[in-house]
Amino acid sequence: MSCRRAFEIDLLAYLAEPREAEFADFRDHYPRCADCSAELAAWTELDARLHGGGAHPEVEEIAAFAQAPNEMDASARGLLEAHVRGCASCRDELHGLRAFDARGFAAAPAEEIRPEAPSLGVRLRRLLWHPAFAYGLLLLVAAPTVFWLLRPLEESGSLAPTAVFSDHAPAEAEDRAAAQEMIEGKPKVAGKAAPAPAPATVVQRRERADALSESAPEAESAPALESAARMKSAAEPAPAAEGPHGAMAMRGAGGLMAADSAALRENLAAANELTLTRGARPTIGLRNLPDAGLRLGVPADGRSGRLDLRVIAPDGRERREQPAVDADAAWLVLPRDWLVPGVYRVERSGDLPPLEFAVR
Amino acid sequence: MSEDWGALLERLVEGDRLAFARFNRLVTGFLRQLRAYDFQDDWDDLRQEVIVALVQNARAGRLREPAALVGYTRIMTRNKFMDRLKRRLRHQEKETLPWEEETARALPATPDGEEAAALWSAVADLPGDERAIVEGIYRQGRTYQEMSDASGIPLGTLKRRLREALARLRRRMAPGPDPIGPVSQTTTRQDAS
Numbered sequence: 001m002s003c004r005r006a007f008e009i010d011l012l013a014y015l016a017e018p019r020e021a022e023f024a025d026f027r028d029h030y031p032r033c034a035d036c037s038a039e040l041a042a043w044t045e046l047d048a049r050l051h052g053g054g055a056h057p058e059v060e061e062i063a064a065f066a067q068a069p070n071e072m073d074a075s076a077r078g079l080l081e082a083h084v085r086g087c088a089s090c091r092d093e094l095h096g097l098r099a100f101d102a103r104g105f106a107a108a109p110a111e112e113i114r115p116e117a118p119s120l121g122v123r124l125r126r127l128l129w130h131p132a133f134a135y136g137l138l139l140l141v142a143a144p145t146v147f148w149l150l151r152p153l154e155e156s157g158s159l160a161p162t163a164v165f166s167d168h169a170p171a172e173a174e175d176r177a178a179a180q181e182m183i184e185g186k187p188k189v190a191g192k193a194a195p196a197p198a199p200a201t202v203v204q205r206r207e208r209a210d211a212l213s214e215s216a217p218e219a220e221s222a223p224a225l226e227s228a229a230r231m232k233s234a235a236e237p238a239p240a241a242e243g244p245h246g247a248m249a250m251r252g253a254g255g256l257m258a259a260d261s262a263a264l265r266e267n268l269a270a271a272n273e274l275t276l277t278r279g280a281r282p283t284i285g286l287r288n289l290p291d292a293g294l295r296l297g298v299p300a301d302g303r304s305g306r307l308d309l310r311v312i313a314p315d316g317r318e319r320r321e322q323p324a325v326d327a328d329a330a331w332l333v334l335p336r337d338w339l340v341p342g343v344y345r346v347e348r349s350g351d352l353p354p355l356e357f358a359v360r
Numbered sequence: 361m362s363e364d365w366g367a368l369l370e371r372l373v374e375g376d377r378l379a380f381a382r383f384n385r386l387v388t389g390f391l392r393q394l395r396a397y398d399f400q401d402d403w404d405d406l407r408q409e410v411i412v413a414l415v416q417n418a419r420a421g422r423l424r425e426p427a428a429l430v431g432y433t434r435i436m437t438r439n440k441f442m443d444r445l446k447r448r449l450r451h452q453e454k455e456t457l458p459w460e461e462e463t464a465r466a467l468p469a470t471p472d473g474e475e476a477a478a479l480w481s482a483v484a485d486l487p488g489d490e491r492a493i494v495e496g497i498y499r500q501g502r503t504y505q506e507m508s509d510a511s512g513i514p515l516g517t518l519k520r521r522l523r524e525a526l527a528r529l530r531r532r533m534a535p536g537p538d539p540i541g542p543v544s545q546t547t548t549r550q551d552a553s
Contacts, residue, residue, distance in 0.1 A: 012519050012526075016504070018398040027398055031445060031459035041462040044395060046530055050483075050498040052476045063381040090398040096407050100380050165453045316412025317405055 004040035005029060014040075016106070017048050019088070057083060058092055063130025066097035101319075273327070276355040278347060283358040286339055294334040294359075299350055300325040308349030364427025372411075373418050383411050386430065390437040395465050399448060407439050438463060482532045483525075490525035494517060 009026050016028065030036040048055075057065075057080050065080050066073055072080075084090045127133055249334050274284050275297035284294060306322040307330040319338070323330040339359050346355045363382060371379035387407045396403055413436060417423050441458050445481065446453055483494050489511075496507045504522075508515045 010519065011540045012523055014506070018395070019401075028449065031449060031457050032451065034458040034461075037458040040395070041459075041532075042530060043526070044393070046479075046526055046533075049476055050481050050494070050529075059381045059385045060378070062385075063378055066381075067377065072367040081448065089388050091391050092391075092397070092401060092403055092407075093384055095402065096384050096388075097377075097381055099378060099404065099408075100384075316408045316415075318408075342503050 003033050003035040004032070006036040011040070011043055015043060045317065056087065062090065062094060063097055066094055066100075072206070117163050130207075170350055206261060210315050273349055274357055276357055278353065278355060281343065281356045281358055283360055286336070287339060289336045289339070293333050294339060295333055296346070297329045298323075298346055298348065298355065300328045300330055301348075301351070302328065303352070306330070308348040311345070312345040313338070313340060364426070365429040369414065369418050369423065369426070369429060373415050380411070383433070385416065385432055386413065390434050393487075394438060394441050396441050396445075399445070403441075404443065406437070409440060410436050443449065479529065479533060482529055486525050486528060489513070490521050490528070493522050494525050494529075497522065509546050518550075 005026060009023065013020070014023050014026065019021075021193060026036075039209055056062075061076070061080060065077065065084075069077055070224050084094055099272050150281045272288075272290050272292065273295040274282055276282065276299060278299070296311075298309060304325050306324050309321050309323065309330065309332060311319045311321075311332075311334065317338075319332075319334065323332045343358045346357070348354065361472075362377070368379045368382050372383055384407065387410050387507065388403075389398065391403055396406075410433060414429075414433065415422070425428060438460075442451070442457065445451075449457075451457060451470055486494065492511065493507060493513075495502070496502045496510065502510065504518060505513060507513075508518045509519070513521070
């Protein structure tokens with residue numbers, strides 16, 4: 001039986017004012033209804049073709065209005081303002097133009113993001129049939145147990161092993177491309193060199209492996225960081241003369257930064273709090289964050305009052321906040337559902353150098 | 361006028377504002393086709409995701425076919441919008457929405473000049489009052505009330521005639537099941553005829 005709701009409403013009025021309250025039920029209905037979707041799609045297409053390209057201001061016009069409205073001809077500006085007031089899509093377009101920042105594009109890393117990601121089943125199959133997965137699983141199971149047995153009692157509460165060994169849960173649907181990249185970015189074959197930079201999770205596993213090896217016999221210097229198999233074989237040698245608490249440089253890991261394990265432990269101690277420091281890129285696990293999100297501490301470097309902060313996500317989204325400075329730091333909260341895996345850039349007001357942190 | 365999307369993408373990667381404005385318009389156009397603005401006014405997050413993904417993939421050398429660029433952008437915009445729509449409607453992520461299927465047909469980013477010309481040629485063949493209403497609404501940009509005031513046709517009658525006119529145009533452009541439907545059910549108290 002075909003649905004007639006698209007015929008029961010004033011469809012012309014809906015095309016003109018779809019956000020009216022009287023159409024709330026229809027808005028909720030038509031995307032789920034084949035008949036109403038077909039009817040509305042046909043009317044939408046016809047409406048768009050009749051309007052043609054003249055329904056909205058030219059791109060150059062709206063770009064000029066976004067950048068320098070006072071330099072426009074007064075009458076042209078008035079017409080454009082009137083149009084924008086009544087057109088949701090042009091308002092949205094204008095908003096995007098006003099927020100455009102060329103530097104953001106310059107900072108975007110060259111990561112691959114594909115529009116169509118394979119299904120969860122395909123990804124899981126790839127993961128399960130991967131040799132490195134077996135070694136990773138072994139490390140996942142054995143390492144926390146050994147770690148907690150070996151660490152001093154008073155420090156056992158200062159680090160959440162799960163924050164380091166969290167598994168790669170599939171990302172939400174809208175970030176499945178990032179999840180695919182994360183999985184495919186894992187070391188492909190044990191023993192082979194992987195392209196730099198290696199994933200941050202591998203950094204932390206390596207650090208944990210080295211920390212565990214304090215009582216193991218010394219061996220040669222750690223090889224290049226490539227795969228779980230290598231991590232397993234390299235887990236035995238302890239970093240010479242440093243033990244698990246000193247700084248450990250990651251060799252052969254491409255763009256990975258040297259990580260201070262003590263700073264890492266401190267940053268991971270509070271699963272919902274992260275303090276940024278210059279020259280370091282602390283990492284936090286997304287799965288361990290509460291719904292309230294991540295409390296991010298940004299050093300003010302001597303500034304007082306409020307700090308103008310711009311947080312740029314790996315996919316280019318950004319948040320601007322002006323938290324008050326307290327004890328030479330400003331704190332802001334990033335909601336959990338705003339965060340995606342990747343490297344974040346935090347720009348501070350004035351000429352303060354930017355900072356970074358990572359989420360995995 | 362067709363765009364050289366490949367050259368625009370190169371300029372976009374360099375941070376060119378006008379190139380960004382063109383891609384901004386492209387994505388907004390797709391969002392309009394998807395009727396995204398039925399649900400909310402602000403899709404800046406989605407648009408940023410799409411455009412930044414374009415830049416990143418261009419830098420990574422993944423977008424070597426300028427001819428496929430528009431289709432690539434459309435697919436990405438559509439997928440991201442549908443994910444958000446499903447969450448909004450609390451729909452199962454893996455199940456396809458009927459609206460998703462309807463919008464899967466490839467539509468041009470902007471109406472094709474030839475198609476628009478053919479459509480307006482069909483408008484010229486409409487009965488006099490219907491033609492005047494269509495031209496008033498779509499060419500002159502009048503609202504229904506303005507058109508009703510200018511023509512003296514009651515608002516309800518005007519809308520009914522417009523709907524009949526559009527149904528004729530639909531039949532003319534894409535023959536199929538009678539698209540008029542129970543137009544008589546949409547008459548209002550203002551319909552004096």
